[in-house]
Amino acid sequence: MSLVNPYSQSLPQQTSSVSSTGTVSKNTVQSNATATSTGNPFLDSIRLPSVPETPEPKDQMLKQEDFFALLSQQLSMQDPFKPVDNDQMIAQMASFSTVDGIANLNAEILNLNSVMSSSQALQASGLVGRKVLIPSDTGAITPESSEIKGVVSTPEKIDTITIRIEDESGQLIKTFDIDGSAGGNVDVAWDGLDKNGEPVAEGSYSIKASGKVDGQSQDLPVSTYAHVTSVSLGTAATGAILNLRGIGGIKLSDVLAVSET
Template sequence: MSIYSDIGLNTSSSKNSTSSTSSSSKTGSDSLSQADFMKLLTTQLSYQDPTKPVDNVEMVSQMAQISSLSGITSLNNTLNTMSSSMTSSQALMASSLVGQTALVNSSSGYVTSGNTLSGIVPTEADGATDLTLSIVNSAGEVVRQYTSSGSVTGDIPFTWDGKDSNGTAVASGDYKVKANGLVKGVSQDLTPQLYGQVESVTLGNTTTPTTVALQGLGSYQLGQLLEISK
């Protein structure tokens, strides 16, 4: 009888004697659980030498290890639960985005013949005067141009009907929106932002961000969406 046999552990000396029955016995784990560790500690106390009792400092240290193990296990369980909850919430949010309209920092996109292209031109707090909006095809040709006299401030919305200056629907293809205006009396190029309909959402993970596919504009990370509306 030994301290190891009391808690169900076999020593090397007893291994040979039990080899004949090992095939019918259940294989034990190579690692100790918290319950095993506690059982080992209490058995150790029962077998201590009365003339050399276990040091109190060592006892406290072992108890602290048990407490740390319990805390880490609880923390891991909590993090796993939070991760599952966040994934479910993200999936629910992502599914609700399909069909919505999102605004992104892009001045070009693919336009199907007969469709429109809309967005805004940010003019910041200083505003702009004599604003010019040009629609340019992939060959660099201006197919439509809009002008506005006077002063404008803030986000200026626009919608291109997909037609050239003669009122004819343009061919399907890539088109770029260019804007220019006078800011404090100085000519300055402004950067338009475009709206696109959400076609699909690809859920990410710990290493890959969630991406949103916008009609005619491509894919964007969820954090790159400036605005979402119906």
């Protein structure tokens, strides 16, 4: 009597290359992994899967359905002689509703901040091409603008205010005096010429001001005008950003005044 393997007759004829060490080649393993069903349940069950199964990530956040499932489980497992107090159950439901409402409110606030930022940037776009007064004593000399204008703030009336023009390295370019007898905010303008009357090179220059207050020499705060070239949206925290020629960006909320030219 000869023993015959009942599965050998149903096996498809496949050729495989086997090395001297008895290992099956990579091509054979791939062909076996991607082979179609053989019709034999036993062989199909032990065949290598063609695509590995990856479990989907689970959401760890509790939702309203999870809360009611836990509440139902709590009610079903309660002691019939000591049932859950109605006030406790209402308090739990109110707490969950409060948390859910806060989450929805946060989402609405974020959406509102985005809308307000876009609206603010749209309004600020009207400043493109205008000059704005910024709290900085630094201005820019460019081919489009050969002078720097600003405002000197004085605590009281000062007969003479001394103006010093310095370059980026702090070198003195020019000095001149202006009248500060009116007090308050005094306009100052520099024509972009050095002490010899020659035009200075392009770049950033600072306007320094000083005067006698109560008989003592004191440095005075200076603000300068800058040309707005474009507007950036910014973020909800910063708001719209004004891009100034030769200066950089500044928040719209930091602008002190707007000039016609």
